[in-house]
Amino acid sequence: MFTMSPGRRHRLAAVCLALLAAVLLILNIGLGIHYNKLTDSHLTLDDTERISKELVDLQDTYKTAVETMKDASKQVDSEMSRQMQTNWELEHQTKRSNDYKSQMEKVTKEIETMRSYLSMLSDGCKHCPAGWILMNSVCYYFPLKSNEVKTWKESRDFCQLQGGDLIIIDSRDEENTTVNYLKNYEAHTVMRFWIGLTDVHEEGTWKWWDGTLLAEGYWNDGEPNDHNNEDCAALYPKANFYKSWNDVKCDAQMKWICEKAPKSLS
Structure with missing residues (x-):
């Protein structure tokens, strides 16, 4: 069934009343002209009084119609004001809803990241020493919770004492996984980490600590x-x-990344 909103009904009523007032005004003018013509004819006193009464009634009706039209116009203005406030509230609530949605998406992403870290830590406890994590079937050490920094050689010495060495990033997946782990962990803190790559023996010839030539670099x-x-x-x-x-x-003094083989993945 077709329904009409209150604001639209009020506007339609106002238009109808305006048309009615116009018609009544035209009738009023017409009767006045007609009355003036009749004054030139031979009218009885009763005819004159009747016409005068009709004119008075018509004027009263016109005044009533005008007042009704004013009231309807006020109702329309009031309805429009309420509608505007409703629109403002809707806009406000929509913005709040979008903000909550963005926050939920952010929290959901953080939860998923934490779940992946929990898995790494859990597996690391089984196959890696305390403080190390398991990623890509390799044990990694990131000195993220301390303020300790070392030179490149001191970092290698530390890793070797733990049974490993500085990280060798020989695949795109390992580069991506390592960078994403650090980026998500460090948040807004800027850190840098030694990796097991150097050209100290021949300038421009970059090799890993095990003598392997660099095949693919990820240079800035x-x-x-x-x-x-x-x-x-x-x-x-x-x-x-x-x-x-x-x-x-x-x-230079900075943090570092160690890696070594896990105990056993069987």
Whole structure:
């Protein structure tokens, strides 16, 4: 069934009343003209009084119609004001809903990230020493909870004492996983990490600590540039993991990443 909103009904009523007032005004004018013509004819006193009464009644009806039209116009204005406030509230609630949706999406993403970390930590407890995590079937150590920093050589010495060495990133998946883990962990803190790559023996020939030539690098724009004899590589966690490496002076102090084989995955 067709329904009409209150505001539309009020507007329609106002239009109808305006038309009625116009018709009554026209009739009033017409009767006045007709009455003037009749004054030139021979009318009785009763005819004159009757016409005068009809004119008075018509004027009263016209006044009533005008007042009714004014009341209807006020109702329309009031309804429009309420409708405007309703629109404002709807806009406000829509914005709040969108804000809540964005927050929920952010929290959901953080929960999923935490779940993946819990899995890494759980598996790490089974196959890696305390403080190490298991990713890509390899045990990794990230000194994220301490303020300790080391040179490139000191970092290698530390990793070797733990039965491992500085990380060798020889696949795109390992680069992506490592950078994403660090990026999500460090949040707004800027950190940099030694990796097991250097050209200290031959400038421009980058090799991993085991002597393997670098096959695919993930250098930042303009890197490596050997500025002030920079012969060791460091990883800077970025959203674009393809541009996360810089060459750095080997005696610089920074954090590091160790890796070693797990105990047993069987």
